[in-house]
Amino acid sequence: MTRMLTEDSRQIPVCADVDVAVCGGGPAGVGAALAAARMGASVILLESQLCLGGQATSGMMNRLGPYHDQQTIILRGIPWEVVETLVRWEAAHLPAPCPHDDPDRYWVPFDPEALKVLLDDMVEQAGVEVLLQTVVTDVVMQGNEVHGVIVENKSGRQAVLARRIVDGTGDADVAARAGAPCGKGRETDGLMQPIGLLSKVHNLDSARARAYTAAHYAELVDEARRLRSANGIAPDRVHPGTDNLLREDETYFNASHAHGMDGTNARDITEAAIGARREIWRNLLFMKERVPGWEGASLAATASLLGVRETRCIRGEYALTLDDVLEGRDFDDGICRYACWIDTHGVVPGEKPEHEGRALEPGVSYAIPFRSLVPKQVENLLVAGRCFSGTHEARASARMIPACMAMGQAAGTAAALSVREGVPPRELPVGLLREHLLSQGVVL
Numbered sequence: 001m002t003r004m005l006t007e008d009s010r011q012i013p014v015c016a017d018v019d020v021a022v023c024g025g026g027p028a029g030v031g032a033a034l035a036a037a038r039m040g041a042s043v044i045l046l047e048s049q050l051c052l053g054g055q056a057t058s059g060m061m062n063r064l065g066p067y068h069d070q071q072t073i074i075l076r077g078i079p080w081e082v083v084e085t086l087v088r089w090e091a092a093h094l095p096a097p098c099p100h101d102d103p104d105r106y107w108v109p110f111d112p113e114a115l116k117v118l119l120d121d122m123v124e125q126a127g128v129e130v131l132l133q134t135v136v137t138d139v140v141m142q143g144n145e146v147h148g149v150i151v152e153n154k155s156g157r158q159a160v161l162a163r164r165i166v167d168g169t170g171d172a173d174v175a176a177r178a179g180a181p182c183g184k185g186r187e188t189d190g191l192m193q194p195i196g197l198l199s200k201v202h203n204l205d206s207a208r209a210r211a212y213t214a215a216h217y218a219e220l221v222d223e224a225r226r227l228r229s230a231n232g233i234a235p236d237r238v239h240p241g242t243d244n245l246l247r248e249d250e251t252y253f254n255a256s257h258a259h260g261m262d263g264t265n266a267r268d269i270t271e272a273a274i275g276a277r278r279e280i281w282r283n284l285l286f287m288k289e290r291v292p293g294w295e296g297a298s299l300a301a302t303a304s305l306l307g308v309r310e311t312r313c314i315r316g317e318y319a320l321t322l323d324d325v326l327e328g329r330d331f332d333d334g335i336c337r338y339a340c341w342i343d344t345h346g347v348v349p350g351e352k353p354e355h356e357g358r359a360l361e362p363g364v365s366y367a368i369p370f371r372s373l374v375p376k377q378v379e380n381l382l383v384a385g386r387c388f389s390g391t392h393e394a395r396a397s398a399r400m401i402p403a404c405m406a407m408g409q410a411a412g413t414a415a416a417l418s419v420r421e422g423v424p425p426r427e428l429p430v431g432l433l434r435e436h437l438l439s440q441g442v443v444l
């Protein structure tokens with residue numbers, strides 16, 4: 001039984017009073033803030049890290065998920081603006097649509113540092129107020145309506161009042177605090193996808209290293225296992241690395257997999273981060289010693305945000321399913337389209353999920369319905385990004401960065417429109433929302 005302490009009630013300053021407060025400045029949150037501000041709403045964006053972009057920047061996810069259905073581009077709007085600008089800045093490479101089994105061309109390699117600057121520019125131009133290193137810790141409720149959030153930052157504990165709130169925390173932190181029904185992980189047992197930590201290595205001769213690792217993989221794994229039981233200082237997994245394909249001298253690693261962890265539990269987060277950094281360092285030492293091509297390599301960076309793939313998701317007015325995804329279903333209230341394959345990773349070590357890597361047919365894409373962004377029971381709140389309402393497998397497809405940004409664009413547009421129309425988001429006429437999204441260039 002957890003020991004409890006009653007906090008003294010106290011007065012705290014109201015640091016903002018806006019139309020739309022967006023919590024979490026990841027792909028979904030940035031999409032939402034930009035869309036709402038461009039609709040003329042006053043917007044504040046609250047982000048706990050020191051930059052915008054979430055997993056895309058702080059998490060160092062250096063490849064944007066696909067923008068295409070293996071034949072044509074299906075994702076435009078704000079995520080498309082982002083990638084076009086990155087390409088212009090020579091900070092991304094956008095290959096033509098291609099089959100899903102061509103990994104070197106399926107994804108969009110980009111520079112996370114450039115994205116940080118671009119997102120700062122975009123929100124500034126849209127007139128969004130941003131507070132960095134600001135954690136949303138609680139909600140201001142009147143009955144089942146959210147009227148604001150409580151934040152903590154260097155200025156102390158303060159309130160942000162808002163007509164509408166968009167939860168872009170990835171973990172549905174706001175929805176959960178507001179009492180909206182949420183689930184976690186897969187439906188059968190609540191287990192969540194494993195947690196990773198991205199790292200970047202410089203000066204790796206990756207062609208040579210990859211060829212050697214592929215040819216001697218079993219031998220290297222055996223040796224690592226032997227060393228680990230002898231002195232505990234070898235890596236758990238041997239990973240050849242993923243070339244970013246943007247620059248020759250940068251190789252990104254997405255190699256650590258912490259199972260059985262909950263990315264909303266502070267102790268699990270701490271254990272996963274420390275374990276992953278240790279593993280990355282051991283991998284470096286091991287590879288430098290044994291694999292040709294690694295001699296001059298050095299560890300350039302580890303991500304400042306843990307690679308959490310899945311935690312809470314809201315129970316919304318509709319839950320997107322695996323069949324919806326694979327069959328490319330349309331919905332009358334669709335707010336964007338997506339088509340990535342089912343990117344699940346075994347929730348139990350060694351387990352291969354039944355649908356892992358299953359791809360949609362070329363030319364097929366599915367719609368994400370607005371109802372999947374609307375939580376049950378709680379008013380004035382929309383949720384966008386990887387914690388939207390869907391099953392474990394459906395979310396494994398739609399959790400990619402561009403899709404989360406597109407969901408954010410829809411949530412931000414809906415939030416601003418619902419203030420303008422004086423209706424709760426749940427009752428917003430979806431035809432009106434879709435008209436606005438179409439006028440913003442979104443493909444429906």
Ligand SMILES: Cc1cc2nc3c(=O)[nH]c(=O)nc-3n(C[C@H](O)[C@H](O)[C@H](O)COP(=O)(O)OP(=O)(O)OC[C@H]3O[C@@H](n4cnc5c(N)ncnc54)[C@H](O)[C@@H]3O)c2cc1C
Pocket residue numbers: 023024025026027028029046047048049052053054055056058059061062063064065066134135136137168169170171173195196197254305306307308309384385386387399400401402404
């Ligand atoms: C290991 C791994 C590899 C991946 N690889 C790819 C890939 O190659 N390509 C791809 O497109 N996608 C990839 N993804 C998926 C993608 O990165 C995420 O699903 C996507 O970024 C989710 O966007 P989001 O905005 O919903 O959440 P996030 O990116 O998690 O952003 C949430 C933001 O909210 C902030 N936040 C959280 N809680 C609070 C709070 N209480 N108060 C204030 N701020 C808060 C966080 O700091 C963060 O900035 C990968 C994910 C992982 C974990």
